[in-house]
Amino acid sequence: MQKTIYLAVVFIWISFHLNGQTDSIKRNINYDESLVTAYALPDLLTSNSGLKINNKQKWEQIRRPEILEMYSNLVYGRTPTEDIPVSYQLLTENKHALDGKATMQQVKMTFSKNGKTVNALLLLMLPNHIKKKIPMIVGYNFKGNHSTINDSTILYSDNFKLVREPDHLDWKRGVQAQRWDYKQIIERGYGVATMCYHDIFPDKDGFKDYSIAALFSDYESRKEQGDNWEAIGGWAWGSSRIVDYLETIPEIDKNKFALLGHSRQGKAALWAGAQDPRFSIVISNNSGEGGAALARRNYGETLQIVCNIKPAWFAKNLNAYHHKIDEMPFDQHMLIALIAPRAVYVASAEQDRWADPKGEYLAAYHASPVYALYKKKGLPSEIQPQLHQPIYNDIGYHIRAGIHDVNSYDWYCYLNFADKKWK
Template identity: 60%
Template sequence: MKTNVTTLFLIVLASFSLQAQPGINYDESKVPDYVLPELLVTQKGEMITSVRQWENVRRPELMELFSSQMYGRTPDDAGIKVRYELLTENPAALGGKATSKQVKFIFSNGKKELEALLFLLIPNGSTGKVPVFVGYNFKGNHSTLNDTTILYSKNFALVKEPGHPDWERGCQASRWSYDDIIGRGYAVATMCYHDIFPDRPGLKDYSVVSLFEGYGTGSKAPDEWQAIGAWAWGSSRIVDYLATEPVIDTDKIAIMGHSRQGKAALWAGAQDTRFKVVISNDSGEGGAALSRREYGESIARVSSIQPAWFCRAFNQYRGKEQERPIDQHELIALMAPRAVYVASAVKDQWADPKGEYLGAFYAGPVYQLYGLKGLESDEMPGIHQPIMNDVGYHIREGKHDVTRYDWLRFLDFADQHFGKR
């Protein structure tokens, strides 16, 4: 018990230290005047006035900039093979409401193999194909539900020592409103993000990155992908598997990511149009929030995290947010014409809720090109007053977390865009 108390104390202390770091601005009056990069003006200074111009000219320009200057380039994965093994199937999950499956993903480059575990819940009694939410969990599939049949993944043992509280089943069940998701007729597919890229220094050899050509050669290319790129790639591999499940409607796939996985969800959504609804929850700097506001988490802070989340080229903008050729409203615009939702929390000032809202708001002109509806005002809505346009947003009471309130709004948004109401 003493070890667990000490561990919990250190977690709380680390969290407090994160929020109280010197040099982090939490004063709205100190937000500098800034000018955002023009969303609908090409690098040659030409105005974008049509969907065709956006898709053929401006969108590729922005994808290149985010690849080369921020998230890194996703390499060709033609040499990476994936096979699946169904480990368990339980038709009486959630008290008979769902069928659960546990599927082992085996990634191979012909010389080396790595494993990941997918936990899939499918609602019982559906008469047709069902939509699905895809999202990573932070503490293992076992953390999402108090169920002794859920398997532990290999990589989790690398990041958490024996006896750590994160081994407890259901320790983050509050972040996974399975009853609500299944009750609305959605499947949900989750995987521990450590299975794709362990989020602890010194474990890159256990990440999918280590399977790709050129790994281990000492490359320091400024645009080499790192953890966020790998997590985004892994999300797409989950979609590949879901396409093999006859009951899943692959035209109705939503991705939801929280915090660092909110960043990765946006990058995954930008690259993979199979995600028809993209949801970013409390994603902050490097996610939905505008860097140029210089509020809350900074580029210097987020680009210093190890193992690295962003490519090395991003480091040049430490303390130079105003010099970036891009900002996050342009990332959100890359989802168009697919639906995108951004969520914030009042007490999560580290993630800059206003910056997250404005990131979504300033993506609006691209949605207008498609005849769709973005956020209509640069004034944030009130607490618990969600906006459900083609670009959606809410801010709720509380801290940096995923709550049942969040999930109910995500389900409302998905219902609207998947034609369920």
């Protein structure tokens, strides 16, 4: 009996240590900085024909379109230009939310085309004490609008039942409220627009037919093409559709939209910001591989691992580089540079080695030469700053203590950054 118990305990211990996402034994993940080999990044300011890019006109007319094409073809897939009709319905309004400090609205966005319909629920928190136009922070949540605050009036999304069983803990209200510091945001004078990312593209294998991608006329014909967009492209598209609606609200400042994304949504935020200039601030929180982190460092999560995650997040063409990282004509400093001259902020967490904090910083640093073309200020040094020493230049950055998450300190830094850029 004792031997059986002992073996069971050993089995549990082994399973725990071998099945975790960041297990370096099972997946041979590198967490040793000394094992990061030398690499050469693609030249941000040399065109495909060898032309040196030395002013913003050449960047905008030559190099930027080349890089945007690379990311459309090889990384995230091509964003369709077809118009998808949408209608808006205000479902609820509470002008006394957060102890009277905010007006909370729930809006149903209904996308319909080609005989298919996708409903998405947008949750708005608008400060009541602001008499001028309201600057907005846009961002997806992971577990439903109901997860961002413990409020029984928050409606559940249609698509959430596709990704969570009825008895799953994620149905609990306020389950991720610690990620959404509404009190701090509202008191600082900012509004929030959030939506469950499953509403736009369910993040579960086999449910692409329930995503907005299924509404487009070429959905079936393009499925197997290497540059077809997948989840990250869909989420980026959806971020822009949120702004479409916000632009219809008179109280909102149409020149002050910040896009915030955490983890996989940090990847989508950078791609959305690269395509949509209405986001005057783009914030990537712990976005890691395929987001802000340099792939060539081969530290933490690798390109091969992230591309094998199901459902697919990236265009199939990216698979060709799984074992040929050094042959990629791009790396993530180029993605960040596409946002120039608009403000961009990259944030890391000390314990989030999976996302390669140093690689996130270096990508932002190596995007700085493009910002210099606009006489904007990038990151000052190749040396990563210490914990809790935020940099609020036109490219901003901080690394904080803790794990892969969004917390009140992150929001404090983001709001400071927005204050500096907008006020």
